[in-house]
Amino acid sequence: MASLNVLIAVCLSYVAVLFTVAFMAERVAMRGQAHWLRSPLVYTLSLSIYCTAWTFYGAVGYAARSGLEYLTIYIGPSLVMIGWLWLVRKMVRIGRSQRITSIADLISSRYGKSNALGVCVTLLAVIGTTPYIALQLQSVVESFSIFAAEPGFRPRPEENVSTALWVAAGLAFFTVLFGTRNLDVNERHHGVVMAIAVEAVVKLIALLAVGIFVVWGVGGGLAATMERIDASSLGYWHTDGSRWGGLIFLSAAAFLCLPRMFQVLVVENDMEAHLRTASWAFPAYLMLMSLFVVPIAVVGLDLMPAGSNPDLFVLTVPLSQGRDGLAMLSFLGGFSSATSMVIVASIALSTMVSNHIVMPIWLRLTGDGASISGDVRHVVMLARRVSIVGVVLLGYVYYRISGGGTALAAIGLISFSGVAQFLPVLVGGILWRGATRIGAFAGLGVGAVMWFWCLFLPSFGADVILSAGVLAEGPFGVSWLRPHGLFGLDGVDPLVHGVFWSMLFNAGAFFVVSIFTFPSPMERLQGAQFVNVFNHSRAPQGWQGGRAQAEDLMIMAQRILGPSDAQALFHDEARRQGLAGYLPDPTADFLQRLERELAGSVGAATAHAMVGQIVGGTGVSVQELMAVADESAQMMEYSSQLEAKSEELTRTARQLREVNEKLTQISVQKDAFLSQISHELRTPMTSVRAFSEILRDTDGLTPEERGRYASIIHDEAIRLTRLLDDLLDLSVLENGQVSLNFRRGTLEEALSHAVSAGRQGDRLAIRRDRGDELVEIETDMDRLSQVFINLIANAQKYCDAEAPVLRIVVRRRDGTVSVDFIDNGSGVEQDMQGLIFEKFSRVGHHKAGGAGLGLAICREIMARLGGTITYLPGQGGAAFRVTLPDRSAMAAQ
């Protein structure tokens, strides 16, 4: 028998392989080569977390006890997937178009972004999932103890406990490491998904290997095994009809409602087309998983001594035949099933807990939500990480308290029936526009209470929570309230009984209350969007924009999405609206888009609240209500056309006004140009003339005096030359006659050169990250340095902070390199921002004089180099962004 040490070594190296796989997948995805990571095969395999340790070990035990009934658990989901066109496709489409982060988010979003509903769903999901996580820990511990049960060595209970603790800690670590890499849940967890896909293959191969060994190695071939099955105690079909039908329904419902299934099915879905493959490949996977279960059970019952635990036949049968290697593989299969379930379940639950419970509380505690200081991202991230650890810990605690007995094994179906309570609200929400929030509360509430009474509380056994008296007689002797005989319905299987009543009352309350209540405007809007997700290419507007300050929005967005993503979003939107720079008009469209982006990180309800705080009035207008009503569709069409036209006119007007303003200012500048240039030329000229006259006309000058006067003339001549050089440079650049000297180099080279040339004295502190700067570029290095020198010198001249600091940040994004120069001064006022790149424009009347040509030259140079230089607002100081074009970065690779 394999020693425990070998087992631990194999187990640890398997875990190491999983870490490597996840790590490599993340690396590949980061390099943008995730093409093959997004194959439909990986998607299908990731769905296999449906098969947990409860499947891997439990199915054989289930078959040994109840024959073919175990198949219901896999037939239900198979039918759901084969019927993907009915429901699953709609869920995925809604999930993608509304940037849904979890099942709680979907339900809360559908019913008017109600966070209270999200909290209810989250709590119910946590209660339903915790025992299931405990079950996984138990399976790992028990399979360990099978190997540890060598002669003369009995595992002590505290060792089991410490195994469970180690497994839980390892899982939490893995999940935190790979599950919270990016904040936006809609960005895929490539590492996790890839590791799960590998685990899916391992568990399938393991179970098939044991099955093939049992049929052909022990049973003596297919026909002989079939005979053996017929001759065994499982020889005839003996499944209770109500359980057969009821469990198919229950497993189908749970497949749609389990938080972890929702995570892989909807949230991690990359492409709707993958569903098409998964629609038949996933049922095939389930079929293969359950194919050899009965043979293993029958052979196990034959071979193993009476009274041995059928749940562990997958391990004990190979071991009893001396097949240590096979047993080891089978152990890894069980380990894979348990770990992948815990990982995904804790990611899914942590997203729900942090978005619907932690974040709203935190936002309320910090007062004015959106305008909080600091980066919100790390708060969300921390909340998510703590929630992951919390969820896994909760599973561990449950395992400790329940003592890991057989009571735990029965919890699988109880857990299924708990999450199945979401089904009416979920399906009703996406198929029926009449569903209301109050109705959803009623349905969920009634369903949850009945589930607690009929299924959850009795599952602990008599006299644990409910006394035997209550179970047999009902509370206070009211017999029609007995948990297993509600309303006098006796003689039915307790599970089917509980599922029937809870689903009936849940759906009934949901329907009736929905009929008699009236939805709020926001609910009606969301309802229309969800139910008609295939018709609506464009979402109706939820915001009356205009009052919002684009800069405030940008500051908030940067804190949640991170600076580069937020800037890219704003820049893109501004370009779409035909505006230059980073500040788009806060149109309703844009606010909608921004809110949806934020929802990907913090959930719909929180995102809605945050945007609402900045924008102000969150009312839904009459026009939008008209959008909800079918009968006024034409009217809406017409009015939305008008609205679009007027919006376009407003935008054009703003563009025209901007251009006009600029033209006026430029014309004033042109006038100023002549007087400026004559002034600039005249001042040095005057002193040149005066001192040369002195030199010519005055006799008896001492050599010192002559030298001094001559050097003044010389200095002034140099100043003149520099001014003329600048003017010449500018005109050459503007006429495009400049010849560029392209060569290769690194950004670091150019920046270092610029820093040493542009900085005088130590007053200005410069912060750089040389690691980021090691970007190879091919450009005119001297010209680029000239731009950098100019920006550094400007910061030196104009930064008015006590202790001026200039940050230089290099970013690569989609093959573009951007270099930001951000100082901590008071920045450039908004009305000047459009002007600073013009000739002879000087900000204010600063003491530090200059001709005002520097930035104009920079802009021309960057245009010649094929890049841009822009002013970056909202950075807490003057900030300039130099962007280098794709090809100079790409050519270097």
Add this chain to the structure above:
Amino acid sequence: MPDAPGPLFYERRTYRRRRLADLSRLLPVAGLILMLVPLFWGDSSGSTVPMSLAILYIFGLWFALVIAGALLSLNRPEELIDPQAPRSPLPGEERR
């Protein structure tokens, strides 16, 4: 919101393909009904259906459903119901 007005009749080829989409919607319903056939086999008291036959029936049906699902999914049924469905950008998967 009402559907965009489409053509009243489709040409023969399109018509055929739309009926295939109907078929793929029907498939799970048929599968469910056939999966419920074991309800008629009686329970532990009076069943005469041997286990091997039950296994053959259920897994045979399951296998047939998988094959039918795979064949139907080749027709991209979602595009027939919803012409705006995003097309797969994977190379080599273009139709015709």
